[in-house]
Each structure stands twice: as C-alpha cells, then as structure tokens.
Amino acid sequence: MQRLPQRWRALRSRGFCSNAHAPAAAPADEKPGAWKWGIRKRMWDLIEKKGIALMPRPVHNTIPNFRGAGKAADKVLLLPEYREAQFVSVCPDAPQRQVRFITLRHMKVLLVPPPGLKKGFYAVVSPTYLSFYKMRETSARIEGELLGKELGLESDFRVDILVIGSVAVDPDTGARVGVGHGTEELAYALLRHKKIIDESTLVVTTVHDKQLVNDIPVDKLLPYDLPVDIVCTPNYIYHTNTKIPKPTGIYWDLLLPDKYLRVNVLRELREKIGQETGEKPKLAPTGRQVRPGGKADGPSISITELNPSITEKELGQHLQGMGLRVDSVTVYQTASKKASARIVIPEDLSAEKYAAAIDIHGWVMQAKPTPPKAKREKKVSG
Known part of the structure; x- marks a missing residue:
C-alpha cells in the first residue's frame, strides 16, 4: 500500500498524528539533540493517557509497547521486501515481539542485537528444528538472543532488511526519534562499518498510529540519526521515500566517552583499528571525567x-x-x-x-x- 498525502492529512486532522502541544524551539546554545526530549515526553505521556500502553509500564524511557503491535507486525509481513528476505534483523524491544515470531515462523533467519549492545555484537537464531512453542518463547523474551548463537565482530553474516522500534516517527520524511540511548543507531553503524548492509538496505519501523508526528526538524538531525524507509502501523503502511541520508558508519568524533565505555563491542573495534592503523579513532571531547563502567x-x-x-x-x-x-x-x-x-x-x-x-x-x-x-x-x- 503506497502512502497517499491526502490520507496523511486526513489522519492528522482526525487526531491520529500527535503534533499538538509541540515543544518550543530549543535555544541556539542547547546541547545537540536535546530538543528530542520534548517529543519523547509528549509521546510517552500520550500513550499512557490514551490507554494504549502495554507492559512493560510505565512506557517512559522505553520503546513503548502498544495495543495493536501484533497488527503492525502483520503489516510487515505484507511487504514484498520482507517476504523476499532470508536474513532479518529485528530489535529486541517488546513491541517488535510479533515481528520476531513471524520471522521465525516463516523460516527466516532472525538476527537480534543485544539490548544496549552490552553483551556482544549480534546473535542469530535459526528456525531450523525450532518447534512452534520454542519460536514463541524465543521471540517473547526481551533477551531472546541468548537462545541463539552469539556473533562477534569477526563473524561474517548478511542482513536483508532491518526492523526497529521508535518513540515517534514522521511518515512524510522518515525522520525518527528513539529512546535516546543510541542503540539502534550504533547497531546500524556497526553493520555499515562491516559492509554487511548499505544505503539501499531497507529500514522498517512498527509503531502505533498515535506515534506519527510531523514536527521532527530534519535540519536538526545529526549525522548518526537513523531515518526509516517504511512505517507500519496497525492500520496503514507508509513508504516515506526519505531523502535523509543514513549513517555511513561509526562517527567516532561524535561518540561520547561515557557511551563508548558502556559498549564492549565499540571498545573492541577501536582497539582493532588502533592495531591496524597505529592510531585509535578520537572520541568526542568532553569536560567530564569518566570512570570504567560509564x-x-x-x-x-x-x-x-x-x-x-x-x-x-x-x-x-x-x-x-x-x-x-x-x-x-x-x-x-x-x-x-x-x-x-x-x-x-x-x-x-x-x-x-x-x-x-x-x-x-x-x-x-x-x-x-x-x-x-x-x-x-x-x-x-x-
């Protein structure tokens, strides 16, 4: 189903698109990306207020689980690009649980980045010899990747399509706001760095219709912000035809040391680059002292x-x-x-x-x- 501008305007007029009470413009000297917190809070509050939130609750500081997440996952199954894919990367968040299940159910190889990228690079779950109930159990666990084979930086694998979660997304531009931890962006950047994916690899997100917004300022997005190509909601499929460039790899000069120290795979990769080139990539400057452990x-x-x-x-x-x-x-x-x-x-x-x-x-x-x-x-x- 192709996105129609008339439908988008109609949805907005009926209140499906949450652009009311938009936060004021951030001051010129505000920290880059700080403006996203106004959108996040507005969306988390809205999901709780409208009674569409599901466990885990409260949804604040998470990719919000919502009523209709299963229907949104069924929309992913309608995508020709998904049906043709054999290797599918799906985030480990609660609202994408059904996407992980249908991936295994349709005998596709499921790849899952660990939550927060704190336990390795990726994990792979093959549907071969998995019973229906084992597929359910694997997809239902937030850390279901522990049931699969852990993949390190040296592992060679492929990804045909990515499905990620979002807090808010603009179906007109493909601009997306996540939780603020940068996990999806780092996972994507690592895949680009290893040349497992490229600019043409489709990025899909599943959200509730209320998570559609039209006030994400594209001009304020940073190089590592990840746009989406397709938005699936319980009711519609939107092809964004995004013009926002996707991250080409890891932007070390924008990576804060405290974030770097929390992700083991980044430390491993930086050490490897230092050994190969004789110089480690420089991280973003910060005036704070950071202890191991972040x-x-x-x-x-x-x-x-x-x-x-x-x-x-x-x-x-x-x-x-x-x-x-x-x-x-x-x-x-x-x-x-x-x-x-x-x-x-x-x-x-x-x-x-x-x-x-x-x-x-x-x-x-x-x-x-x-x-x-x-x-x-x-x-x-x-």
Whole structure:
C-alpha cells in the first residue's frame, strides 16, 4: 500500500498524528539533540493517557509497547521486501515481539542485537528444528538472543532488511526519534562499518498510529540519526521515500566517552583499528571525567532517605517521565543502612534547578546538588 498525502492529512486532522502541544524551539546554545526530549515526553505521556500502553509500564524511557503491535507486525509481513528476505534483523524491544515470531515462523533467519549492545555484537537464531512453542518463547523474551548463537565482530553474516522500534516517527520524511540511548543507531553503524548492509538496505519501523508526528526538524538531525524507509502501523503502511541520508558508519568524533565505555563491542573495534592503523579513532571531547563502567563524574544530584524498594531502573524511568534528562543513576546504601541515590546529569544543566524540579511522590525525602568533594587534610602528629 503506497502512502497517499491526502490520507496523511486526513489522519492528522482526525487526531491520529500527535503534533499538538509541540515543544518550543530549543535555544541556539542547547546541547545537540536535546530538543528530542520534548517529543519523547509528549509521546510517552500520550500513550499512557490514551490507554494504549502495554507492559512493560510505565512506557517512559522505553520503546513503548502498544495495543495493536501484533497488527503492525502483520503489516510487515505484507511487504514484498520482507517476504523476499532470508536474513532479518529485528530489535529486541517488546513491541517488535510479533515481528520476531513471524520471522521465525516463516523460516527466516532472525538476527537480534543485544539490548544496549552490552553483551556482544549480534546473535542469530535459526528456525531450523525450532518447534512452534520454542519460536514463541524465543521471540517473547526481551533477551531472546541468548537462545541463539552469539556473533562477534569477526563473524561474517548478511542482513536483508532491518526492523526497529521508535518513540515517534514522521511518515512524510522518515525522520525518527528513539529512546535516546543510541542503540539502534550504533547497531546500524556497526553493520555499515562491516559492509554487511548499505544505503539501499531497507529500514522498517512498527509503531502505533498515535506515534506519527510531523514536527521532527530534519535540519536538526545529526549525522548518526537513523531515518526509516517504511512505517507500519496497525492500520496503514507508509513508504516515506526519505531523502535523509543514513549513517555511513561509526562517527567516532561524535561518540561520547561515557557511551563508548558502556559498549564492549565499540571498545573492541577501536582497539582493532588502533592495531591496524597505529592510531585509535578520537572520541568526542568532553569536560567530564569518566570512570570504567560509564559512570560520569559530571554535575550530580544526591537523593537521601530513598524508599529502599525503588530500583535504579524505576528511579531513572520516573525522572525521564518527568522530562528530566539523566546520564546515570546509582542507588546505594549508606553506612546507616539508608537507601540513597546519586543522579549524574548532563553538564549543560543546572544541578540546583534540577534538584528543585524533582518530585518523586514519597520516594524521596530530600534532593540536593552533590557538593564537591573536599580535600582531606592529613593529621600531623604532635
């Protein structure tokens, strides 16, 4: 089904396209990409408010699972490019669960990047000898790739088509907004770097009709932002005919050190390039100190007397749901056995204003900027 401009305008007029209450334009000196958080929060709030969200909930800080995800996956099955494909890459997110299942059910080789790219490069699941129930089990698990064969950087394989998740997408331009972790972009960049795919390889996304927007500014997209060729919703298929160029590989000079340290495969690849060329690619400059494990020593907020049942993930999702940007969240116990947390925030934000904006409804007793560490003076024995 080809996309018709008249249909797109009709959907927008009926409220299917979420362009209401668009965020104000970002200041000229704002961090690149910061404008996306307004779109993300608006979309997460809308999905929860309209009652179309499915588990895991809340959908904030995730690729939102939605009612009708199975119907959107069935639309993928109608694509001639998908029917002809033998090797299909599908993201590990919840709303793409049915896409992973139909890929195995139709005897196609399923390739899945690990969540956050924290456990290797890719994994492959062959449908051969898999029972119907094993296919269901594999596709239903968010980390279903653990049931397959792990592929390293040296592995040689092919990908005919990619299916990814989105928080919001413009079906007119193909511009897309993800969660903000850059996982889909990095997975795509690694495939381009290894020449497994090229510019012509189709990128498909499945979303709810309410996730269609028309206010993603194409001129503000960065080189690593990944556009999509086809959008499948529970009701329609849109061919974007995108003019936005896809990433040609890894843009090392735009890769922040804290992100680099979180992804083992990037460290492995950078070491390999350094050995082959005699010089490692330079990463993006940053004024923050970064420790192994990706914990940034930037501006931070200390939260004391935290509810001990709250996890790092829940706290991070709550802050993201409030529209507050987070670099990392660490929950720990003090010497007096009280649950506390340290939130590292982007360096362009004010710690004082951030602390004042926190409202965690009983989760937090006190939030304040973390004071700089004072130098300890050595006692001199008399």
